[in-house]
Each structure stands twice: as structure tokens, then as C-alpha cells.
Amino acid sequence: MGHNIAFIGFGGVGQGLANILLHQKDKLIQQEDLDVKVVAISDMMKGSLYHPDGLDVNLVLETLHSTGSLNDYPDRRGLVKGLDSVETIRQTNADTIMEVTFTDVKTGQPAIHHCETAFQAGKNVITTNKGPIALKYRELKKLAEQNGVFFGFEGTVMSGTPALRMPLSSLAGNEITEITGILNGTSNYILTKMEEGLAFYDALQEAKDNGFAEADPTNDIEGFDVRYKAVILTNYLMDVPIDVQDVPCEGISHLTPEDMKEAQKQGERWKLLATIKKENGHVTASVEPKRIPVSDPLASVSSATNAILYQCDLAGPITLTGAGAGITETGYSLLIDLIHIHRKKKTVNAY
Ligand SMILES: NC(=O)C1=CN([C@@H]2O[C@H](COP(=O)(O)OP(=O)(O)OC[C@H]3O[C@@H](n4cnc5c(N)ncnc54)[C@H](OP(=O)(O)O)[C@@H]3O)[C@@H](O)[C@H]2O)C=CC1
């Protein structure tokens, strides 16, 4: 079964999924009966391509790597260049929009507008962009439902590690009363590297080079990215409305290698933690760096790996550990949602 997708934004994560699709095409057709066609890509600086019959993904990636611009993709009959993001959403034959532009932690734009435009045009949205979910989850969910389309955002928390779908499906029937997590790959990478003696900004540069950091890494090191993730978890898993400004937030930018050594001497480690507690239907959440004993399971979570502990009323504490950031891992999170839409569509068609 064919499925047309369009990328809005084509940075690390978008290219990550494109690479996966290139190499897993046959497997997806054989195992899932899912034949994904990339029909359009629209990126702010790199340019924009649309072909209703599909783009050659290999050639797209090669062109981008050799010239840095999509405008150098060879012309052929039917190819349209230069559509902006909204035109790409409205005017192409994509079934699903992959919204992978940068996360704006103040306004959530232009990603919120991209999601609204897609839903109004009857198209599914899959995104790793935290802005729309942290700031407008309920409104966007309603709009998607009204238009009978799917809204996937698994990768907004812990990239390809199923921190959102796993508790809702596999822990169904439990009430989650508390969540504690290391939820930012960049800051955990920096803390780990500082323990090994690297300076803060050298470690941050490595995180950027690895594709973990946000376009504006202030969001990683000042805790704003984790604050968004705490809001997403609360709204989605605990079903309690909470606003970003309700979550006090402190980052790691003031910590030094000396702080790491001092903690080590006391048998402790610094970790940037999100803590969410639900009591009598009311939720409190906070983000702050804490010193935790090295014997704490979260203390051994290092580098860009993240971990989340769900305190469940029936199952007790359940911990999930895995990648919190990364190009392939986050590209994969988009694929999880795409397969999910496709399976749902197949089930509906079967009746
Ligand atoms: N990297 C990771 O590990 C993870 C990232 N995420 C989230 O996924 C999203 C993508 O991340 P990543 O790929 O790393 O980020 P990048 O900064 O590498 O890519 C974002 C792309 O979006 C483009 N863009 C920005 N605004 C627009 C617009 N209005 N229209 C079209 N394109 C636009 C940028 O264009 P240009 O640069 O050409 O101007 C850039 O190419 C972000 O929201 C991020 O928070 C979530 C989980 C993990």
C-alpha cells in the first residue's frame, strides 16, 4: 500500500528518516506492506522540491551532501521547485506531513501553524517538534480528530525510545502517579563528559557535532527542552492540563568540572532531572539539576542516553532507558508513527 509523505524542514532528523527509508524500503514493503514515497521536501534555507510521483531519495541526499542545496536536484518533467512550507502542505499529494523544523520554545511557531494547516487540509502530521505538543496539545488533538486524521509525536520525548506509546499501551490500567526522568541527551552528554574532565563548551560542541543539540542549544543547557518534555508527559500520560509556565526550571549551565569532582568525592553524580508528581488529581512538575547517589539507577545513565521511571499504582516502578537524541534514533521515531498510521489504516480498510 502506497503512502506519500512530505518533509517540512530537512535538517538532521528529516535526513535521518530519509536515510532509513532508503535502506529499509524493501523490508517495509515485505513486512508491513508499506511503500513510502517521499513526494516533497520544503526547507527554509536548503530549498524545496515536489514531484507527485515521488523524489529519488538517494539523489536528494547525494545532491544535498555535494552542494548543500536542494535546488541543485536535477530537473525532470513534473518537478516543482520553490514551494514554501504552507504551499507544500496544501498543494502536494502528501498523505502525511513530517513536521521536523526547529523547536521554538517561546511560541511553538511556525510548527503549530504547519500542524493546523495540515489537519485542515485533511493530512496526518507526524512530528518530533516539541513546540506544538507542549503549547497546544489539546487544541491540535481536537482539530486532528475533527478532520479524521492522525497526529503522531512519539519522538518528542526520548527520540526513538517509546516513552509515550509504551506506557499508554503496555502499562494500560495503571495510574501513573509519578515520573522521574533524565530527558535531555545534550545536557546528560555534557555532564558525563565533564566528569571525564572535558570543559563545558567543548562537551557542548561535541553534542552539536553529533546532532543531539537543538538549533538553539540554550534550550538544552537551560532546561527549557526538558520543561517542554515534562509538560508533554503530564498532558499525555497523566491527562492533567499543565502549562509550561507552571514548571519551574533550572538548567546545568552554571555547573563546572569542579562540581562534578566534588560530587564524585561524596559518591554522587549530577543529573538534570524532571520530576512530575500527581496527587489528588493535581500535578506538580519541576526541572532541576540534582546530586544523586551513584547507587541510584539513574546515576549510571550516561552520555546521550536518557531514562524515565514511571511510578505505577499497580505495576510499581517501571524504568525505560534508551536514546534521548540522535539523528537515526529520532528519524526512527517518525517511522514508528508512520507504521502505526499505516497499520491503523489497514485495520479500518479490513472492515
Ligand atoms: N536532533 C535530535 O536528536 C532530536 C530533535 N528533536 C526535534 O526534532 C526537530 C528537528 O530536529 P533537527 O533535525 O535536529 O533540527 P535541525 O535544526 O537540524 O533541522 C531543522 C530544519 O528545519 C528547517 N526549518 C526551520 N524553519 C523552517 C520553516 N519555516 N520551513 C521549512 N523548514 C524550516 C531548518 O532550515 P535551515 O537550517 O535550512 O534554515 C532546518 O533544516 C526539532 O524540533 C528538534 O527539537 C526531537 C528529538 C531529538
Ligand SMILES: N[C@@H](CC=O)C(=O)O
Ligand atoms: N536536543 C534534544 C533533542 C531531543 O529532544 C536533546 O538533546 O535531548
